[in-house]
Amino acid sequence: VPISSFSNHIVTLNDRYSHRMALKALAGTNAKLATISQRRISVARRAVRVCTNAVKFDYDTKVFQKELVKFADTEEYIYRGGRDKYALLPEAFKGIKQIGVIGWGSQAPAQAQNLRDSLAEAGMDTKVVIGLRPDSSSNELARQVGFNEADGTLGEVFDVISKSDLVICLISDAAQSRMYPRILAAMKPGSTLGLSHGFLLGVMENENAQFRDDINVVLVAPKGMGPSVRNLYEQGKKVNGAGINASFAVHQDATGNAADIAVGWAIGVGAPFAFCTTLESEYKSDIYGERCCILGGVHGAVESLFRRYTRQGMSDEEAFKQSVECITGPLTKIISRDGMIGVYNQFNDADKKIFEEAYAATLHPAMDICYEIYEDVACGNEIKSVVAAVERFDKFPMGKIDQTHMWKVGKEVRAKRVESDIPINPFTAGVYIAVMMATVQTLSDKGHPYSEICNESIIEAVDSLNPYMHARGVAFMVDNCSYTARLGSRKWAPRFDYVLDQQAYVAVDNGTATNPETINEFKSHPVHKALAACAEMRPPVDISVGIDGDDTGIGAGGARVEYYSNA
Numbered sequence: 001v002p003i004s005s006f007s008n009h010i011v012t013l014n015d016r017y018s019h020r021m022a023l024k025a026l027a028g029t030n031a032k033l034a035t036i037s038q039r040r041i042s043v044a045r046r047a048v049r050v051c052t053n054a055v056k057f058d059y060d061t062k063v064f065q066k067e068l069v070k071f072a073d074t075e076e077y078i079y080r081g082g083r084d085k086y087a088l089l090p091e092a093f094k095g096i097k098q099i100g101v102i103g104w105g106s107q108a109p110a111q112a113q114n115l116r117d118s119l120a121e122a123g124m125d126t127k128v129v130i131g132l133r134p135d136s137s138s139n140e141l142a143r144q145v146g147f148n149e150a151d152g153t154l155g156e157v158f159d160v161i162s163k164s165d166l167v168i169c170l171i172s173d174a175a176q177s178r179m180y181p182r183i184l185a186a187m188k189p190g191s192t193l194g195l196s197h198g199f200l201l202g203v204m205e206n207e208n209a210q211f212r213d214d215i216n217v218v219l220v221a222p223k224g225m226g227p228s229v230r231n232l233y234e235q236g237k238k239v240n241g242a243g244i245n246a247s248f249a250v251h252q253d254a255t256g257n258a259a260d261i262a263v264g265w266a267i268g269v270g271a272p273f274a275f276c277t278t279l280e281s282e283y284k285s286d287i288y289g290e291r292c293c294i295l296g297g298v299h300g301a302v303e304s305l306f307r308r309y310t311r312q313g314m315s316d317e318e319a320f321k322q323s324v325e326c327i328t329g330p331l332t333k334i335i336s337r338d339g340m341i342g343v344y345n346q347f348n349d350a351d352k353k354i355f356e357e358a359y360a361a362t363l364h365p366a367m368d369i370c371y372e373i374y375e376d377v378a379c380g381n382e383i384k385s386v387v388a389a390v391e392r393f394d395k396f397p398m399g400k401i402d403q404t405h406m407w408k409v410g411k412e413v414r415a416k417r418v419e420s421d422i423p424i425n426p427f428t429a430g431v432y433i434a435v436m437m438a439t440v441q442t443l444s445d446k447g448h449p450y451s452e453i454c455n456e457s458i459i460e461a462v463d464s465l466n467p468y469m470h471a472r473g474v475a476f477m478v479d480n481c482s483y484t485a486r487l488g489s490r491k492w493a494p495r496f497d498y499v500l501d502q503q504a505y506v507a508v509d510n511g512t513a514t515n516p517e518t519i520n521e522f523k524s525h526p527v528h529k530a531l532a533a534c535a536e537m538r539p540p541v542d543i544s545v546g547i548d549g550d551d552t553g554i555g556a557g558g559a560r561v562e563y564y565s566n567a
Contacts, residue, residue: 056074056076056276056449057076057077057249057276057277057278057281057449058077058276059077059248059249059250059259059262059276060259061079061092061259061260061263062257062260063088063091063092063260063263063264064079064085064088064092064260064263064264064267065079066078066079067079067080069451069533069537070533071449071450071451071454071529071530071533071534072450072526072527072529072530072533073526073529074449074450076275076276076449076450076451077275077276078273078274078275078276078451078537079248079263079266079267079273079274079275080272080273080537081243081266081267081270081271081272081273081274082267082272083121083236083237085267086118086121086122086267086268087122088264088267089118089119089122089124089264089267089268090122090123090124091260092260092261092263092264092267093119093124093126093166093261093264094257095165096126096165096166096192096261097125097126097127097165098126098127098128098129098163098164098165098166099115099126099127099128099129099164099165099166099168100129100130100131100160100161100163100164100166100167100168101115101128101129101130101131101168101170102130102131102132102157102160102161102167102168102169102170102171102183103131103132103169103170103171103172103175104130104132104136104138104141104142105170105171105172105226105482105483106225106226106227106480106481106482107170107196107222107225107226107229107482108130108168108170108226109141109142109145109226109230109556109557109558110222110226110227110228110229110230110233110269110557111168111170111196111222111226111229111269112128112130112147113145113230113557114229114230114233114243114268114269114270115128115265115268115269116128116146117233118267118268118269118270119268127152127153128147128153129147129152129153129154129155129160129163129164130142130147130153130154130155130160131155131156131157131158131159131160131161131164132154132155132156132157133156133157134156139154141556141557142154144555144556144557145556145557158182158183158186161183161186161187162186162187162188163188164187164188164191165188165191165192166191166192166194166261166265167183167187167191167192167193167194168194168195168196168265169183169193169194169195169200170196172390172482172483172484173197173199173200173203173383173386173387173482173483173484174386174387174389174390174391174483174484175390176199176200176203177199177200177203177383177387180200180203180204180209181209184211184212184215187212187215189214189215190214190215190254190255191215191216192215192216192217192218192255192258192261193211193215193216193217193218194218194219194220194261194262194265195217195218195219195221195279196219196220196221196222197219197221197282197283197286197482197484198219198221198249198278198279198280198281198282198283198284198286199283199287199383199386199484200279201251201279201280201283202280202283202380202383203383203387205380206380206383206384211251211252213252213254214254215252215254216250216252216253216254216255216258216261217250217251217252217258217279218248218249218250218251218258218259218261218262218265219247219248219249219250219251219262219277219279219282220246220247220248220262220265220266220269220271220274221246221247221248221277221282221286222243222244222245222246222269222271223244223245223246223247223455223456223459223460223464224244224460224463224464224465225464225465225468225480225481225482225485226480227468227480227545227553227558227559227560228244228463228464228465228467228468228543229243229244229269229270230553230557230558231543231544231545231553231558232244232270232539232541232543233269233270235541235543235544236270236539236541238541239539239540239541243269243270243271243272243539244270244271244272244460244463244464245271245272245273245274245275245455245459245534246266246269246271246274246275247274247275247276247277247282247451247452247455248262248263248265248266248274248275248276248277249262249276249277249278249279249281249282250262251278251279272537272538272539273537275449275451275452275455276451277449277452281448281452282452283377283383284374284377284378284446284448285443285448285452285453285456286456287377287382287383287484287488288370288373288374288377288439288442288443288456289439289443289456289457289460290481290484290485290488290489291373291377291382291488291489291491291492292369292370292373292435292438292439292442292457292492293432293435293436293438293439293457293458293461294439294456294457294460294461294465294485295465295477295478295481295485295488295489295493296488296489296490296491296492296493296495296496297366297369297435297436297438297439297492297493297496298327298432298435298461298465298466298469299401299474299478299489299493299496299497300492300493300494300495300496300497300498300500301327301431301432301435301496301497301500302323302324302327302474303406303493303497304496304497304500304501304505305319305322305323305427305428305431305500306319306320306323306324306406307501308501308505309322309323316405316406316409317409317412317413319409320406320409320410320413321413321422321423322423322425322428323425323428324410324469325413325417325422325423325470326422326423326424326425326428326429327428327432327466328466328467328469328470329419329422329470330422330423330424331343331424331428331429331432332461332462332466332467332470333462333542334346335458335462336459336462336463336535336538336542337535337538338535339458339527339528339531339532339535340433340436340437340458340527340528340531341523341528343424343429343433344429344433344522344523346424347426347429351426352426354426354427354430355426355427355429355430355433356430356514356519357427357430357508357514358426358427358428358429358430358431358434358504358508359430359431359433359434359437359518359519359522360434360514360515360518360519361434361503361504361505361507361508361512361514362430362431362434362435362438362500362504363434363437363438363518365499365500365503365504366434366435366438366439366496366499366500366504367438367441367442368499369438369492369495369496369499370438370439370441370442371442373492374442374443374446378446382488385487385491386483386484386487386488389487390483390487390565393565393566397564397565397566398479398486398487398490398563398565400475400563401474401475401478401479401490402473402474402475402476407473407474407475410473411473411548414471414472414473414547414548415548431500431504433522434504435496436457436458436461437522437525437527439457440453440457440458440525440527441525443456443457444527450526450527450530451530451534453527453530454527454530454531454534455534458527458531459531459534463538463543464543465477465481467542467543467545468480468545468559470545471545471546471547471548472545472546472547472548472561475563476559476561478490479560479563480559480560483565486565545559546559
């Protein structure tokens, strides 16, 4: 069915009426396509095999070799990345002549550049094309990193979509929620819709909508903000690949090779390894995780710790070192390689006792918030909250989050920083790791596999996000993420701050006895083995991020230092 036969029904999505009309047109198109094709394309709407044995999610590819890896007491399949796999990309992307990357937010600059570099290294002529609105200010940023109209690598959104064999939709989640009927309608039959977040599935479930049944729907979700994806990819050119791990999923396989496309995409953007998930499992764990220890939880924790330490008589500079610097410096490095248990094990007996007091007092209050966040995500409330917040941006754009006294002190501390002198405070470690463990335990209780648990809570925090707060403060970390993440951090960080101040620290100050069972459960938790398995596959490269005055990884196609929010 040519697009022109129904495009007049989908001209604007500025109100709910036109959105409903677009959905109706899309539904009618699905029916026509089904009649014309007489179901020649066999669709597995839920292509994932959900197993009752140890392997929870499994996809079969024809091109790539999967490996069975033990995470804690369960086994899961992964696909290893690396530049030595680029020779397989032509087969994985067979028939794909154009990849359209739609948008220019956190992920799009990184993924587009990485794919362009990987395909070139593989000797392929597949074109990576950026799709933007003609009036978007991002057009100039795309041109600065080599995408342009002259060679056909920069074009108008729907023109790019209609001509692409793989459409990687990286516009904001809220924009996807408004525009998805028109995006789906513009796609070629037999093409592939690529998502880096399962958010859209949550929106469509809320609206009882479905994907067209003549296209593939796949997901590749790097476990880190876009600038991290690009920085580590470039650093990995010196070795056999270094980047950000990614989850992948095949939600719908219309052509029989959707899994190969998904894994090829993951390898092409630089994932050291890719693990299996579903769109539903990804959006629940991802939206949840960034509100917990990845962004919101750590922001709330350091704010509360800084105030606590200054109340106890520390200077502002020392309080910042003992809270923020401690977490983003030595704790992050230890956890990245030796896990959370590695932090505990390096303490002497006296410091272990302080850690245990802080950990035991923090865990339950943090779990309370984590459960609330997860259940708000799972029922659709958090998704609706994001969409509503973006619709208010014309009146209430996101405010700055690094203008308070604490973060001004931080800039002064960073200017005089000596990395080897940053302290490892056992109380700070206990609080931070309790917030991490609350994030982990909630995901475990809700049935997520350990590959997803480790990457959506621990690895993303220490290998991708914390280094940005270490470099330039909290806004540099939070506001280089997606609108969904930025809004979630602003919403939930104050809740963590409050509950730590009002419950956890009060319990410590009141001398509440540490429950030995809580500590034993921490020391024997299966997540430590799962993190050890992840650490064995960790590339040897640490991310390099430019501090104040150093523009490494900053600018067009990289991290931003000026932040905005547009409806």
